[in-house]
Amino acid sequence: MLNIGIIGITEVLEPHVIQIRKNKNVNVIGKASVGTSTQLNGFHFSIPEFNRVELIERADVLLIDNSSLLPFELLCDIVRKSKHIFLTEYLSLTIAECEQLVKLANESRSIVQVSNPYYYTPTLQWLNKNIPAPFFLEISQCTDGQNLFEVLYPLLLMLVDVTGISPKKVGVTAFETTQNDLGFCNVRLVFGSGSVVNLNFGSQISQNKFKIKGHAKNSFVSLNFEKKIYLHNNSKIKFSSDLSVNEFDNFVEAIQNQNQESSNLEDYLAAKHLVNSIEKKISQFIT
Numbered sequence: 001m002l003n004i005g006i007i008g009i010t011e012v013l014e015p016h017v018i019q020i021r022k023n024k025n026v027n028v029i030g031k032a033s034v035g036t037s038t039q040l041n042g043f044h045f046s047i048p049e050f051n052r053v054e055l056i057e058r059a060d061v062l063l064i065d066n067s068s069l070l071p072f073e074l075l076c077d078i079v080r081k082s083k084h085i086f087l088t089e090y091l092s093l094t095i096a097e098c099e100q101l102v103k104l105a106n107e108s109r110s111i112v113q114v115s116n117p118y119y120y121t122p123t124l125q126w127l128n129k130n131i132p133a134p135f136f137l138e139i140s141q142c143t144d145g146q147n148l149f150e151v152l153y154p155l156l157l158m159l160v161d162v163t164g165i166s167p168k169k170v171g172v173t174a175f176e177t178t179q180n181d182l183g184f185c186n187v188r189l190v191f192g193s194g195s196v197v198n199l200n201f202g203s204q205i206s207q208n209k210f211k212i213k214g215h216a217k218n219s220f221v222s223l224n225f226e227k228k229i230y231l232h233n234n235s236k237i238k239f240s241s242d243l244s245v246n247e248f249d250n251f252v253e254a255i256q257n258q259n260q261e262s263s264n265l266e267d268y269l270a271a272k273h274l275v276n277s278i279e280k281k282i283s284q285f286i287t
Helices: 012-018 037-041 054-059 073-081 095-108 123-131 149-156 245-258 265-283
Strands: 004-011 025-032 061-064 085-086 110-113 138-141 167-176 180-190 194-202 210-216 219-224 229-232
Touching: 004 012, 012 025, 012 061, 012 245, 025 054, 073 149, 073 194, 085 245, 095 265, 110 245, 110 265, 123 219, 138 149, 149 194, 149 265, 167 210, 167 265, 180 265
Parallel strands: 004 025, 004 061, 061 085, 085 110, 138 194
Antiparallel strands: 138 210, 167 180, 180 194, 210 219, 219 229
């Protein structure tokens, strides 16, 4: 049985706790809350409150959002003690800090999993299994005022098994609006397999907020996540039960097996390098 501690804004973490409590191998022992009294009153679970240092000592696993703002040295200390971490949001780490955490996690055998919401959907699991490289993917998402940080990481991390997160070439075309936000951005990623991924995002993307179209040998896919219409060669895709993968169950299994294949800290580091490259290219288009 793994003892789990929760650190962050309880409103943000509540849906994750609902999922966690369905796993018979875990026990939620306490929380170290961040936020206003109004936010804290919204948390309806009878979970004891601890100061975060005590909670870290008691827990085997920590569930952390981006609001907790743990000092980097404390984060390193958690990993050194072989505590396991599930990051529900993407921490504002520098590349150097992320590299240091990767090194510490490898030494201590700490499992650090980064949230990867699209990757664990049956749709992406099906795509991983059924569309062989080389292929062309076009992914479009309306950002609705989200910043680049919020948009790019989930889009890139979901590609971890489809193409990986280390392309040979990166191209960017971007346009800002009169309000000086990113109206439209196209990121073209070319991989060694010959596969190409086009990422289109921005406030001027059509109201179909998230969709993927793909072409490969003898295959065409159209995946509309908003309307829940998923087609392969113009026929509806039938998802088998083995494609339903729970993100947190996968994390617990990785801890038990001491083996984490996807959505780990190294994947996040690769995504950070790629986001850094994309940001530099986008800056050339923004005045």
